[in-house]
Amino acid sequence: MRPGGEGSGTTRTGAAHAELRGFGWRPLGRREEVISGLDLSFSAGQFVLLAGGSGAGKSTVLRALAGLLGEAVPGEQTGTVEVSAASGMLLQNPADSLVAATIGREVAFGPENLALPRDEIWQRVHECLSQVGLAYDASRSTSALSGGELQRLALAGVLAIRPGLLLLDEPTSMLDDDTADQVRRCVVDAARATGATTVVVEHRIGPWLPHCDRVVVLERGQVVADTTPSAFTAEHTPRMLNAGVWMPGAPDPTPVAVDPGWVTPDRPGSALQAESLQVDLSVRSLQGNVSHRALDGATTALQPGELTSFVGPSGAGKSTLLAAFAGMLRPSGGAITGAEPPFARRRSKDLAVAAGFVPQNPEHGFLRTTVRDEVACTATQLGRSVDVDGLLALMRLDHLAGANPFQLSGGEQRRLAVLAALAHRPGVVLLDEPTVGQDRHTWAAVTGWALAARDAGATVAVATHDHSLVELSDTVIQLKNGQAVG
Numbered sequence: 001m002r003p004g005g006e007g008s009g010t011t012r013t014g015a016a017h018a019e020l021r022g023f024g025w026r027p028l029g030r031r032e033e034v035i036s037g038l039d040l041s042f043s044a045g046q047f048v049l050l051a052g053g054s055g056a057g058k059s060t061v062l063r064a065l066a067g068l069l070g071e072a073v074p075g076e077q078t079g080t081v082e083v084s085a086a087s088g089m090l091l092q093n094p095a096d097s098l099v100a101a102t103i104g105r106e107v108a109f110g111p112e113n114l115a116l117p118r119d120e121i122w123q124r125v126h127e128c129l130s131q132v133g134l135a136y137d138a139s140r141s142t143s144a145l146s147g148g149e150l151q152r153l154a155l156a157g158v159l160a161i162r163p164g165l166l167l168l169d170e171p172t173s174m175l176d177d178d179t180a181d182q183v184r185r186c187v188v189d190a191a192r193a194t195g196a197t198t199v200v201v202e203h204r205i206g207p208w209l210p211h212c213d214r215v216v217v218l219e220r221g222q223v224v225a226d227t228t229p230s231a232f233t234a235e236h237t238p239r240m241l242n243a244g245v246w247m248p249g250a251p252d253p254t255p256v257a258v259d260p261g262w263v264t265p266d267r268p269g270s271a272l273q274a275e276s277l278q279v280d281l282s283v284r285s286l287q288g289n290v291s292h293r294a295l296d297g298a299t300t301a302l303q304p305g306e307l308t309s310f311v312g313p314s315g316a317g318k319s320t321l322l323a324a325f326a327g328m329l330r331p332s333g334g335a336i337t338g339a340e341p342p343f344a345r346r347r348s349k350d351l352a353v354a355a356g357f358v359p360q361n362p363e364h365g366f367l368r369t370t371v372r373d374e375v376a377c378t379a380t381q382l383g384r385s386v387d388v389d390g391l392l393a394l395m396r397l398d399h400l401a402g403a404n405p406f407q408l409s410g411g412e413q414r415r416l417a418v419l420a421a422l423a424h425r426p427g428v429v430l431l432d433e434p435t436v437g438q439d440r441h442t443w444a445a446v447t448g449w450a451l452a453a454r455d456a457g458a459t460v461a462v463a464t465h466d467h468s469l470v471e472l473s474d475t476v477i478q479l480k481n482g483q484a485v486g
Helices: 058-066 103-113 118-131 147-159 177-194 206-211 229-235 237-243 318-325 348-354 371-382 388-394 410-422 440-455
Strands: 018-027 035-042 047-052 075-083 087-090 165-169 197-201 214-219 222-227 272-285 288-302 307-311 333-337 355-358 428-432 459-463 475-480
Touching: 018 058, 035 058, 035 075, 035 222, 047 058, 047 206, 058 075, 058 087, 058 165, 058 197, 087 147, 103 118, 103 147, 118 147, 118 177, 147 165, 147 177, 165 177, 177 197, 177 206, 206 229, 214 229, 214 237, 222 229, 222 237, 229 237, 272 318, 288 318, 288 333, 307 318, 307 440, 318 428, 318 459, 348 355, 348 371, 355 410, 371 388, 371 410, 410 440, 428 440, 440 459
Parallel strands: 047 197, 047 214, 087 165, 165 197, 307 459, 307 475, 355 428, 428 459
Antiparallel strands: 018 035, 018 075, 214 222, 272 288, 272 333
16 A cells, blocks of 8 residues: 555655554444454554454554555444554555556556655665565566565565555565565665554564564454563463464464365366476566466476475466466466366366365455355355355354455455365365465464365365475475476
């Protein structure tokens, strides 16, 4: 979220003081408030980690501070929100903030709307792209970027306006370790250099703790801990683990045992092979549509009864390979064999019978206006029974059965997408970053589903940066520059 149309002519500087008093929020279509009577303030110049379980209200607080609620996000607000300086927010889904066709124009958007001199605008563009590790030319098409690269681009756009209040929602959740470290250093350096008040939401909190002045933990929209990082780990670890917070040094949770009847396919999954696979994606540019090679001779295989993880840096081709296996993308060279007819040539209903695909952006798959109907949608179309209530309880979404899928938090949407794509029990299960935005409890549910499907004979593959999920895999495929290298 960046400023637009204000034409101030000056750069906004100075750390912001921010305060919520008696704050409450009820999303459109929900009967009850997700946050009620919240009092919370942030002192100028503080670096604050805002933690809590999935659905605790963290993203709602950030959106309130950014001024997004009630306009960009419909609903009813109570209480007051006061912020003393301009804010910039990195959204949980970076694609939601895209406004330009090229990465240079994207980063320039905020400074342009501050009416800065052209030389200063483009100096900031190049500096911020370098800070977040996007080594592409400024004319690179935004549609040619991976999800992780879009996350870094969105961060560059926020940093370019040098806000007094810097709001970051899961800024490293879709990044590999090296890139996440770089982005984290970039955020910390920018916050310290500008003095901006900084509020970071992240589920994997350990790497952020050394950089924070304060840790605030939310549970069901209320503050349950507000302390220093050292006191937080020393005094609150048992309670935080119970609340689902990923505490540093704690062992991974045990995946939930999922009823085999919920995941067992009608027939075992297919053995699928990618042979010298090439995929060219058409992307927008200032010169019109151009082709970008996302996979360049990738060769690998998926086996029934196995969980395979695709790993590698952002932009390596993980999501493209997963989508190609799912029949979502047709190869421009090579082939995917093992299913007849090939998935890419099947009609949607025939494809759904065989394969379930969860995209990196969960909103792209939603078709219904309630969570309950979304879970039942595909199974109903295929004439298959589904225990909607049981599945919602498993994924801790039962209290949201009547909610609109587009009004859920990012983590809730991702769990709903898993159920919507897989409740009909397909033999091939393909998941793109399924554990992003999950707390310990919901991570255990998502991974439990993937493992149960594998054990029931399904062919299961994930694209992920989650080391905890990778450790549970039977096979790990490393991708680099569009090729499977190990």
